[in-house]
Amino acid sequence: MEQAELAELLPAEIPGLLRYATAMVRDTDLAQDLVGDTCVRALERSESFRAESSLATWLHRILHNLAVDRARSRREVPDSDIAAEVEKRWQDNDYTVDAAVVVARAETSAELHDALIRLPYTHRAAVVLHDAHGLTAAEIAEVFDISLPAAKQRLRRGRMMLVTALANGVERRESVRGVPLSCWEARRHVSDYLDNDVD
Template identity: 60%
Template sequence: MIDADTLVAEVPGLMRYARTIVRDQALAEDLVQETLVRALERGHSFRGDSSLATWLHRILHNAAVDHSRRHREEPTEDVTTLVEERWRDERYSVDASVVTARAETVEALKDSLLRLPLIYRTALVLHDMEGLTMPQIARIQQVQLPAAKQRLRRGRMLLVTALASQWERRVAIAGVPLTCWDARSRVSDYLDDTLAARERHLVETHLADCPTCPPLFDALVQTRRCVGLLRDPDSTIPADLVKRIVEASRAS
């Protein structure tokens, strides 16, 4: 059996891992908490075939995968296929100095990591950050060793491409206030006119200068408008159907 005191020593490592594989601090804390709860519930099943840390990381990995599936993360194979096609092209390359500069910037590196599909992101973080062996990662991800090695290889390729693309994008938005995520996370409140004047100005300035956010904003505006139209029965329900329903209700 495993008691709560035994788990306390593993919390810092679990939190470090969780913060790297998910964007939201609150979600990272929730995943670690869920991991500890599951560990206490399943303590009888831990037989020491792997280290306690490996076992806990497997529980956390599964919790993160469950969350990813519920929230429909980007299609893994589509992203991977696109990047592998680039790497197979002998003409494809990146500026290594630029990629290195971005990788040495913590914010940029974390942002690029979070662009990777979860199974590749976790393999890379577990190996290159946490120092776990490939057999340990295979056990955590519950795959065969060759599959775990493939995930690490793909994760590294995806990360380099993400860092290279991020640099190109950073150049395009140099001087634009707010990061795209900061702006996009405020857009809903902006649409509802609940932002303070300063925040509203920052969002408007970002939308005026960013090359990628305006289409997303326009799509949100038009989608909201279309949802609003659903309130008008005549826009979606034929008039003769409305008449038949009314007549049927009167006859009953």
């Protein structure tokens, strides 16, 4: 694509990129910097855009790569360690979450954002791209440059981590009403979300 043609199309994509960046980093200034860097990088590499994917997908991939680079430079705990810990919790029959409270917290924007920001970047990105921006699993695979099964797994694990983060927020509160559901009961209640039919 010619640079001039891309320059005409970019303004229409900026609001979506900014929403995605803000959801990912929870810092308006950093989000704006990421979007600006994304636009500069896209213009510099306009000839590398192929119409095999949509312009939005290509721009999200650039933004994602820039954000991952920044997150890696600040990250102390590897994403794989966090993912393994959540997997371990969900396989433990004694692990419980109060599904009703998790759903109630998920409906509160501030609490949902607080839980999202606690997820490792790559898993948070998968959940936000799919559930908030409507990208398919195939498009997410393209953004991350991974296989389709890997994208689906990242999305599923991200959702599991989100449910766990929402539940952990409840555990930190001084008083929790009622008795938490058993692990299997909680899984049954949140399975519609976790096992959502991924495109």
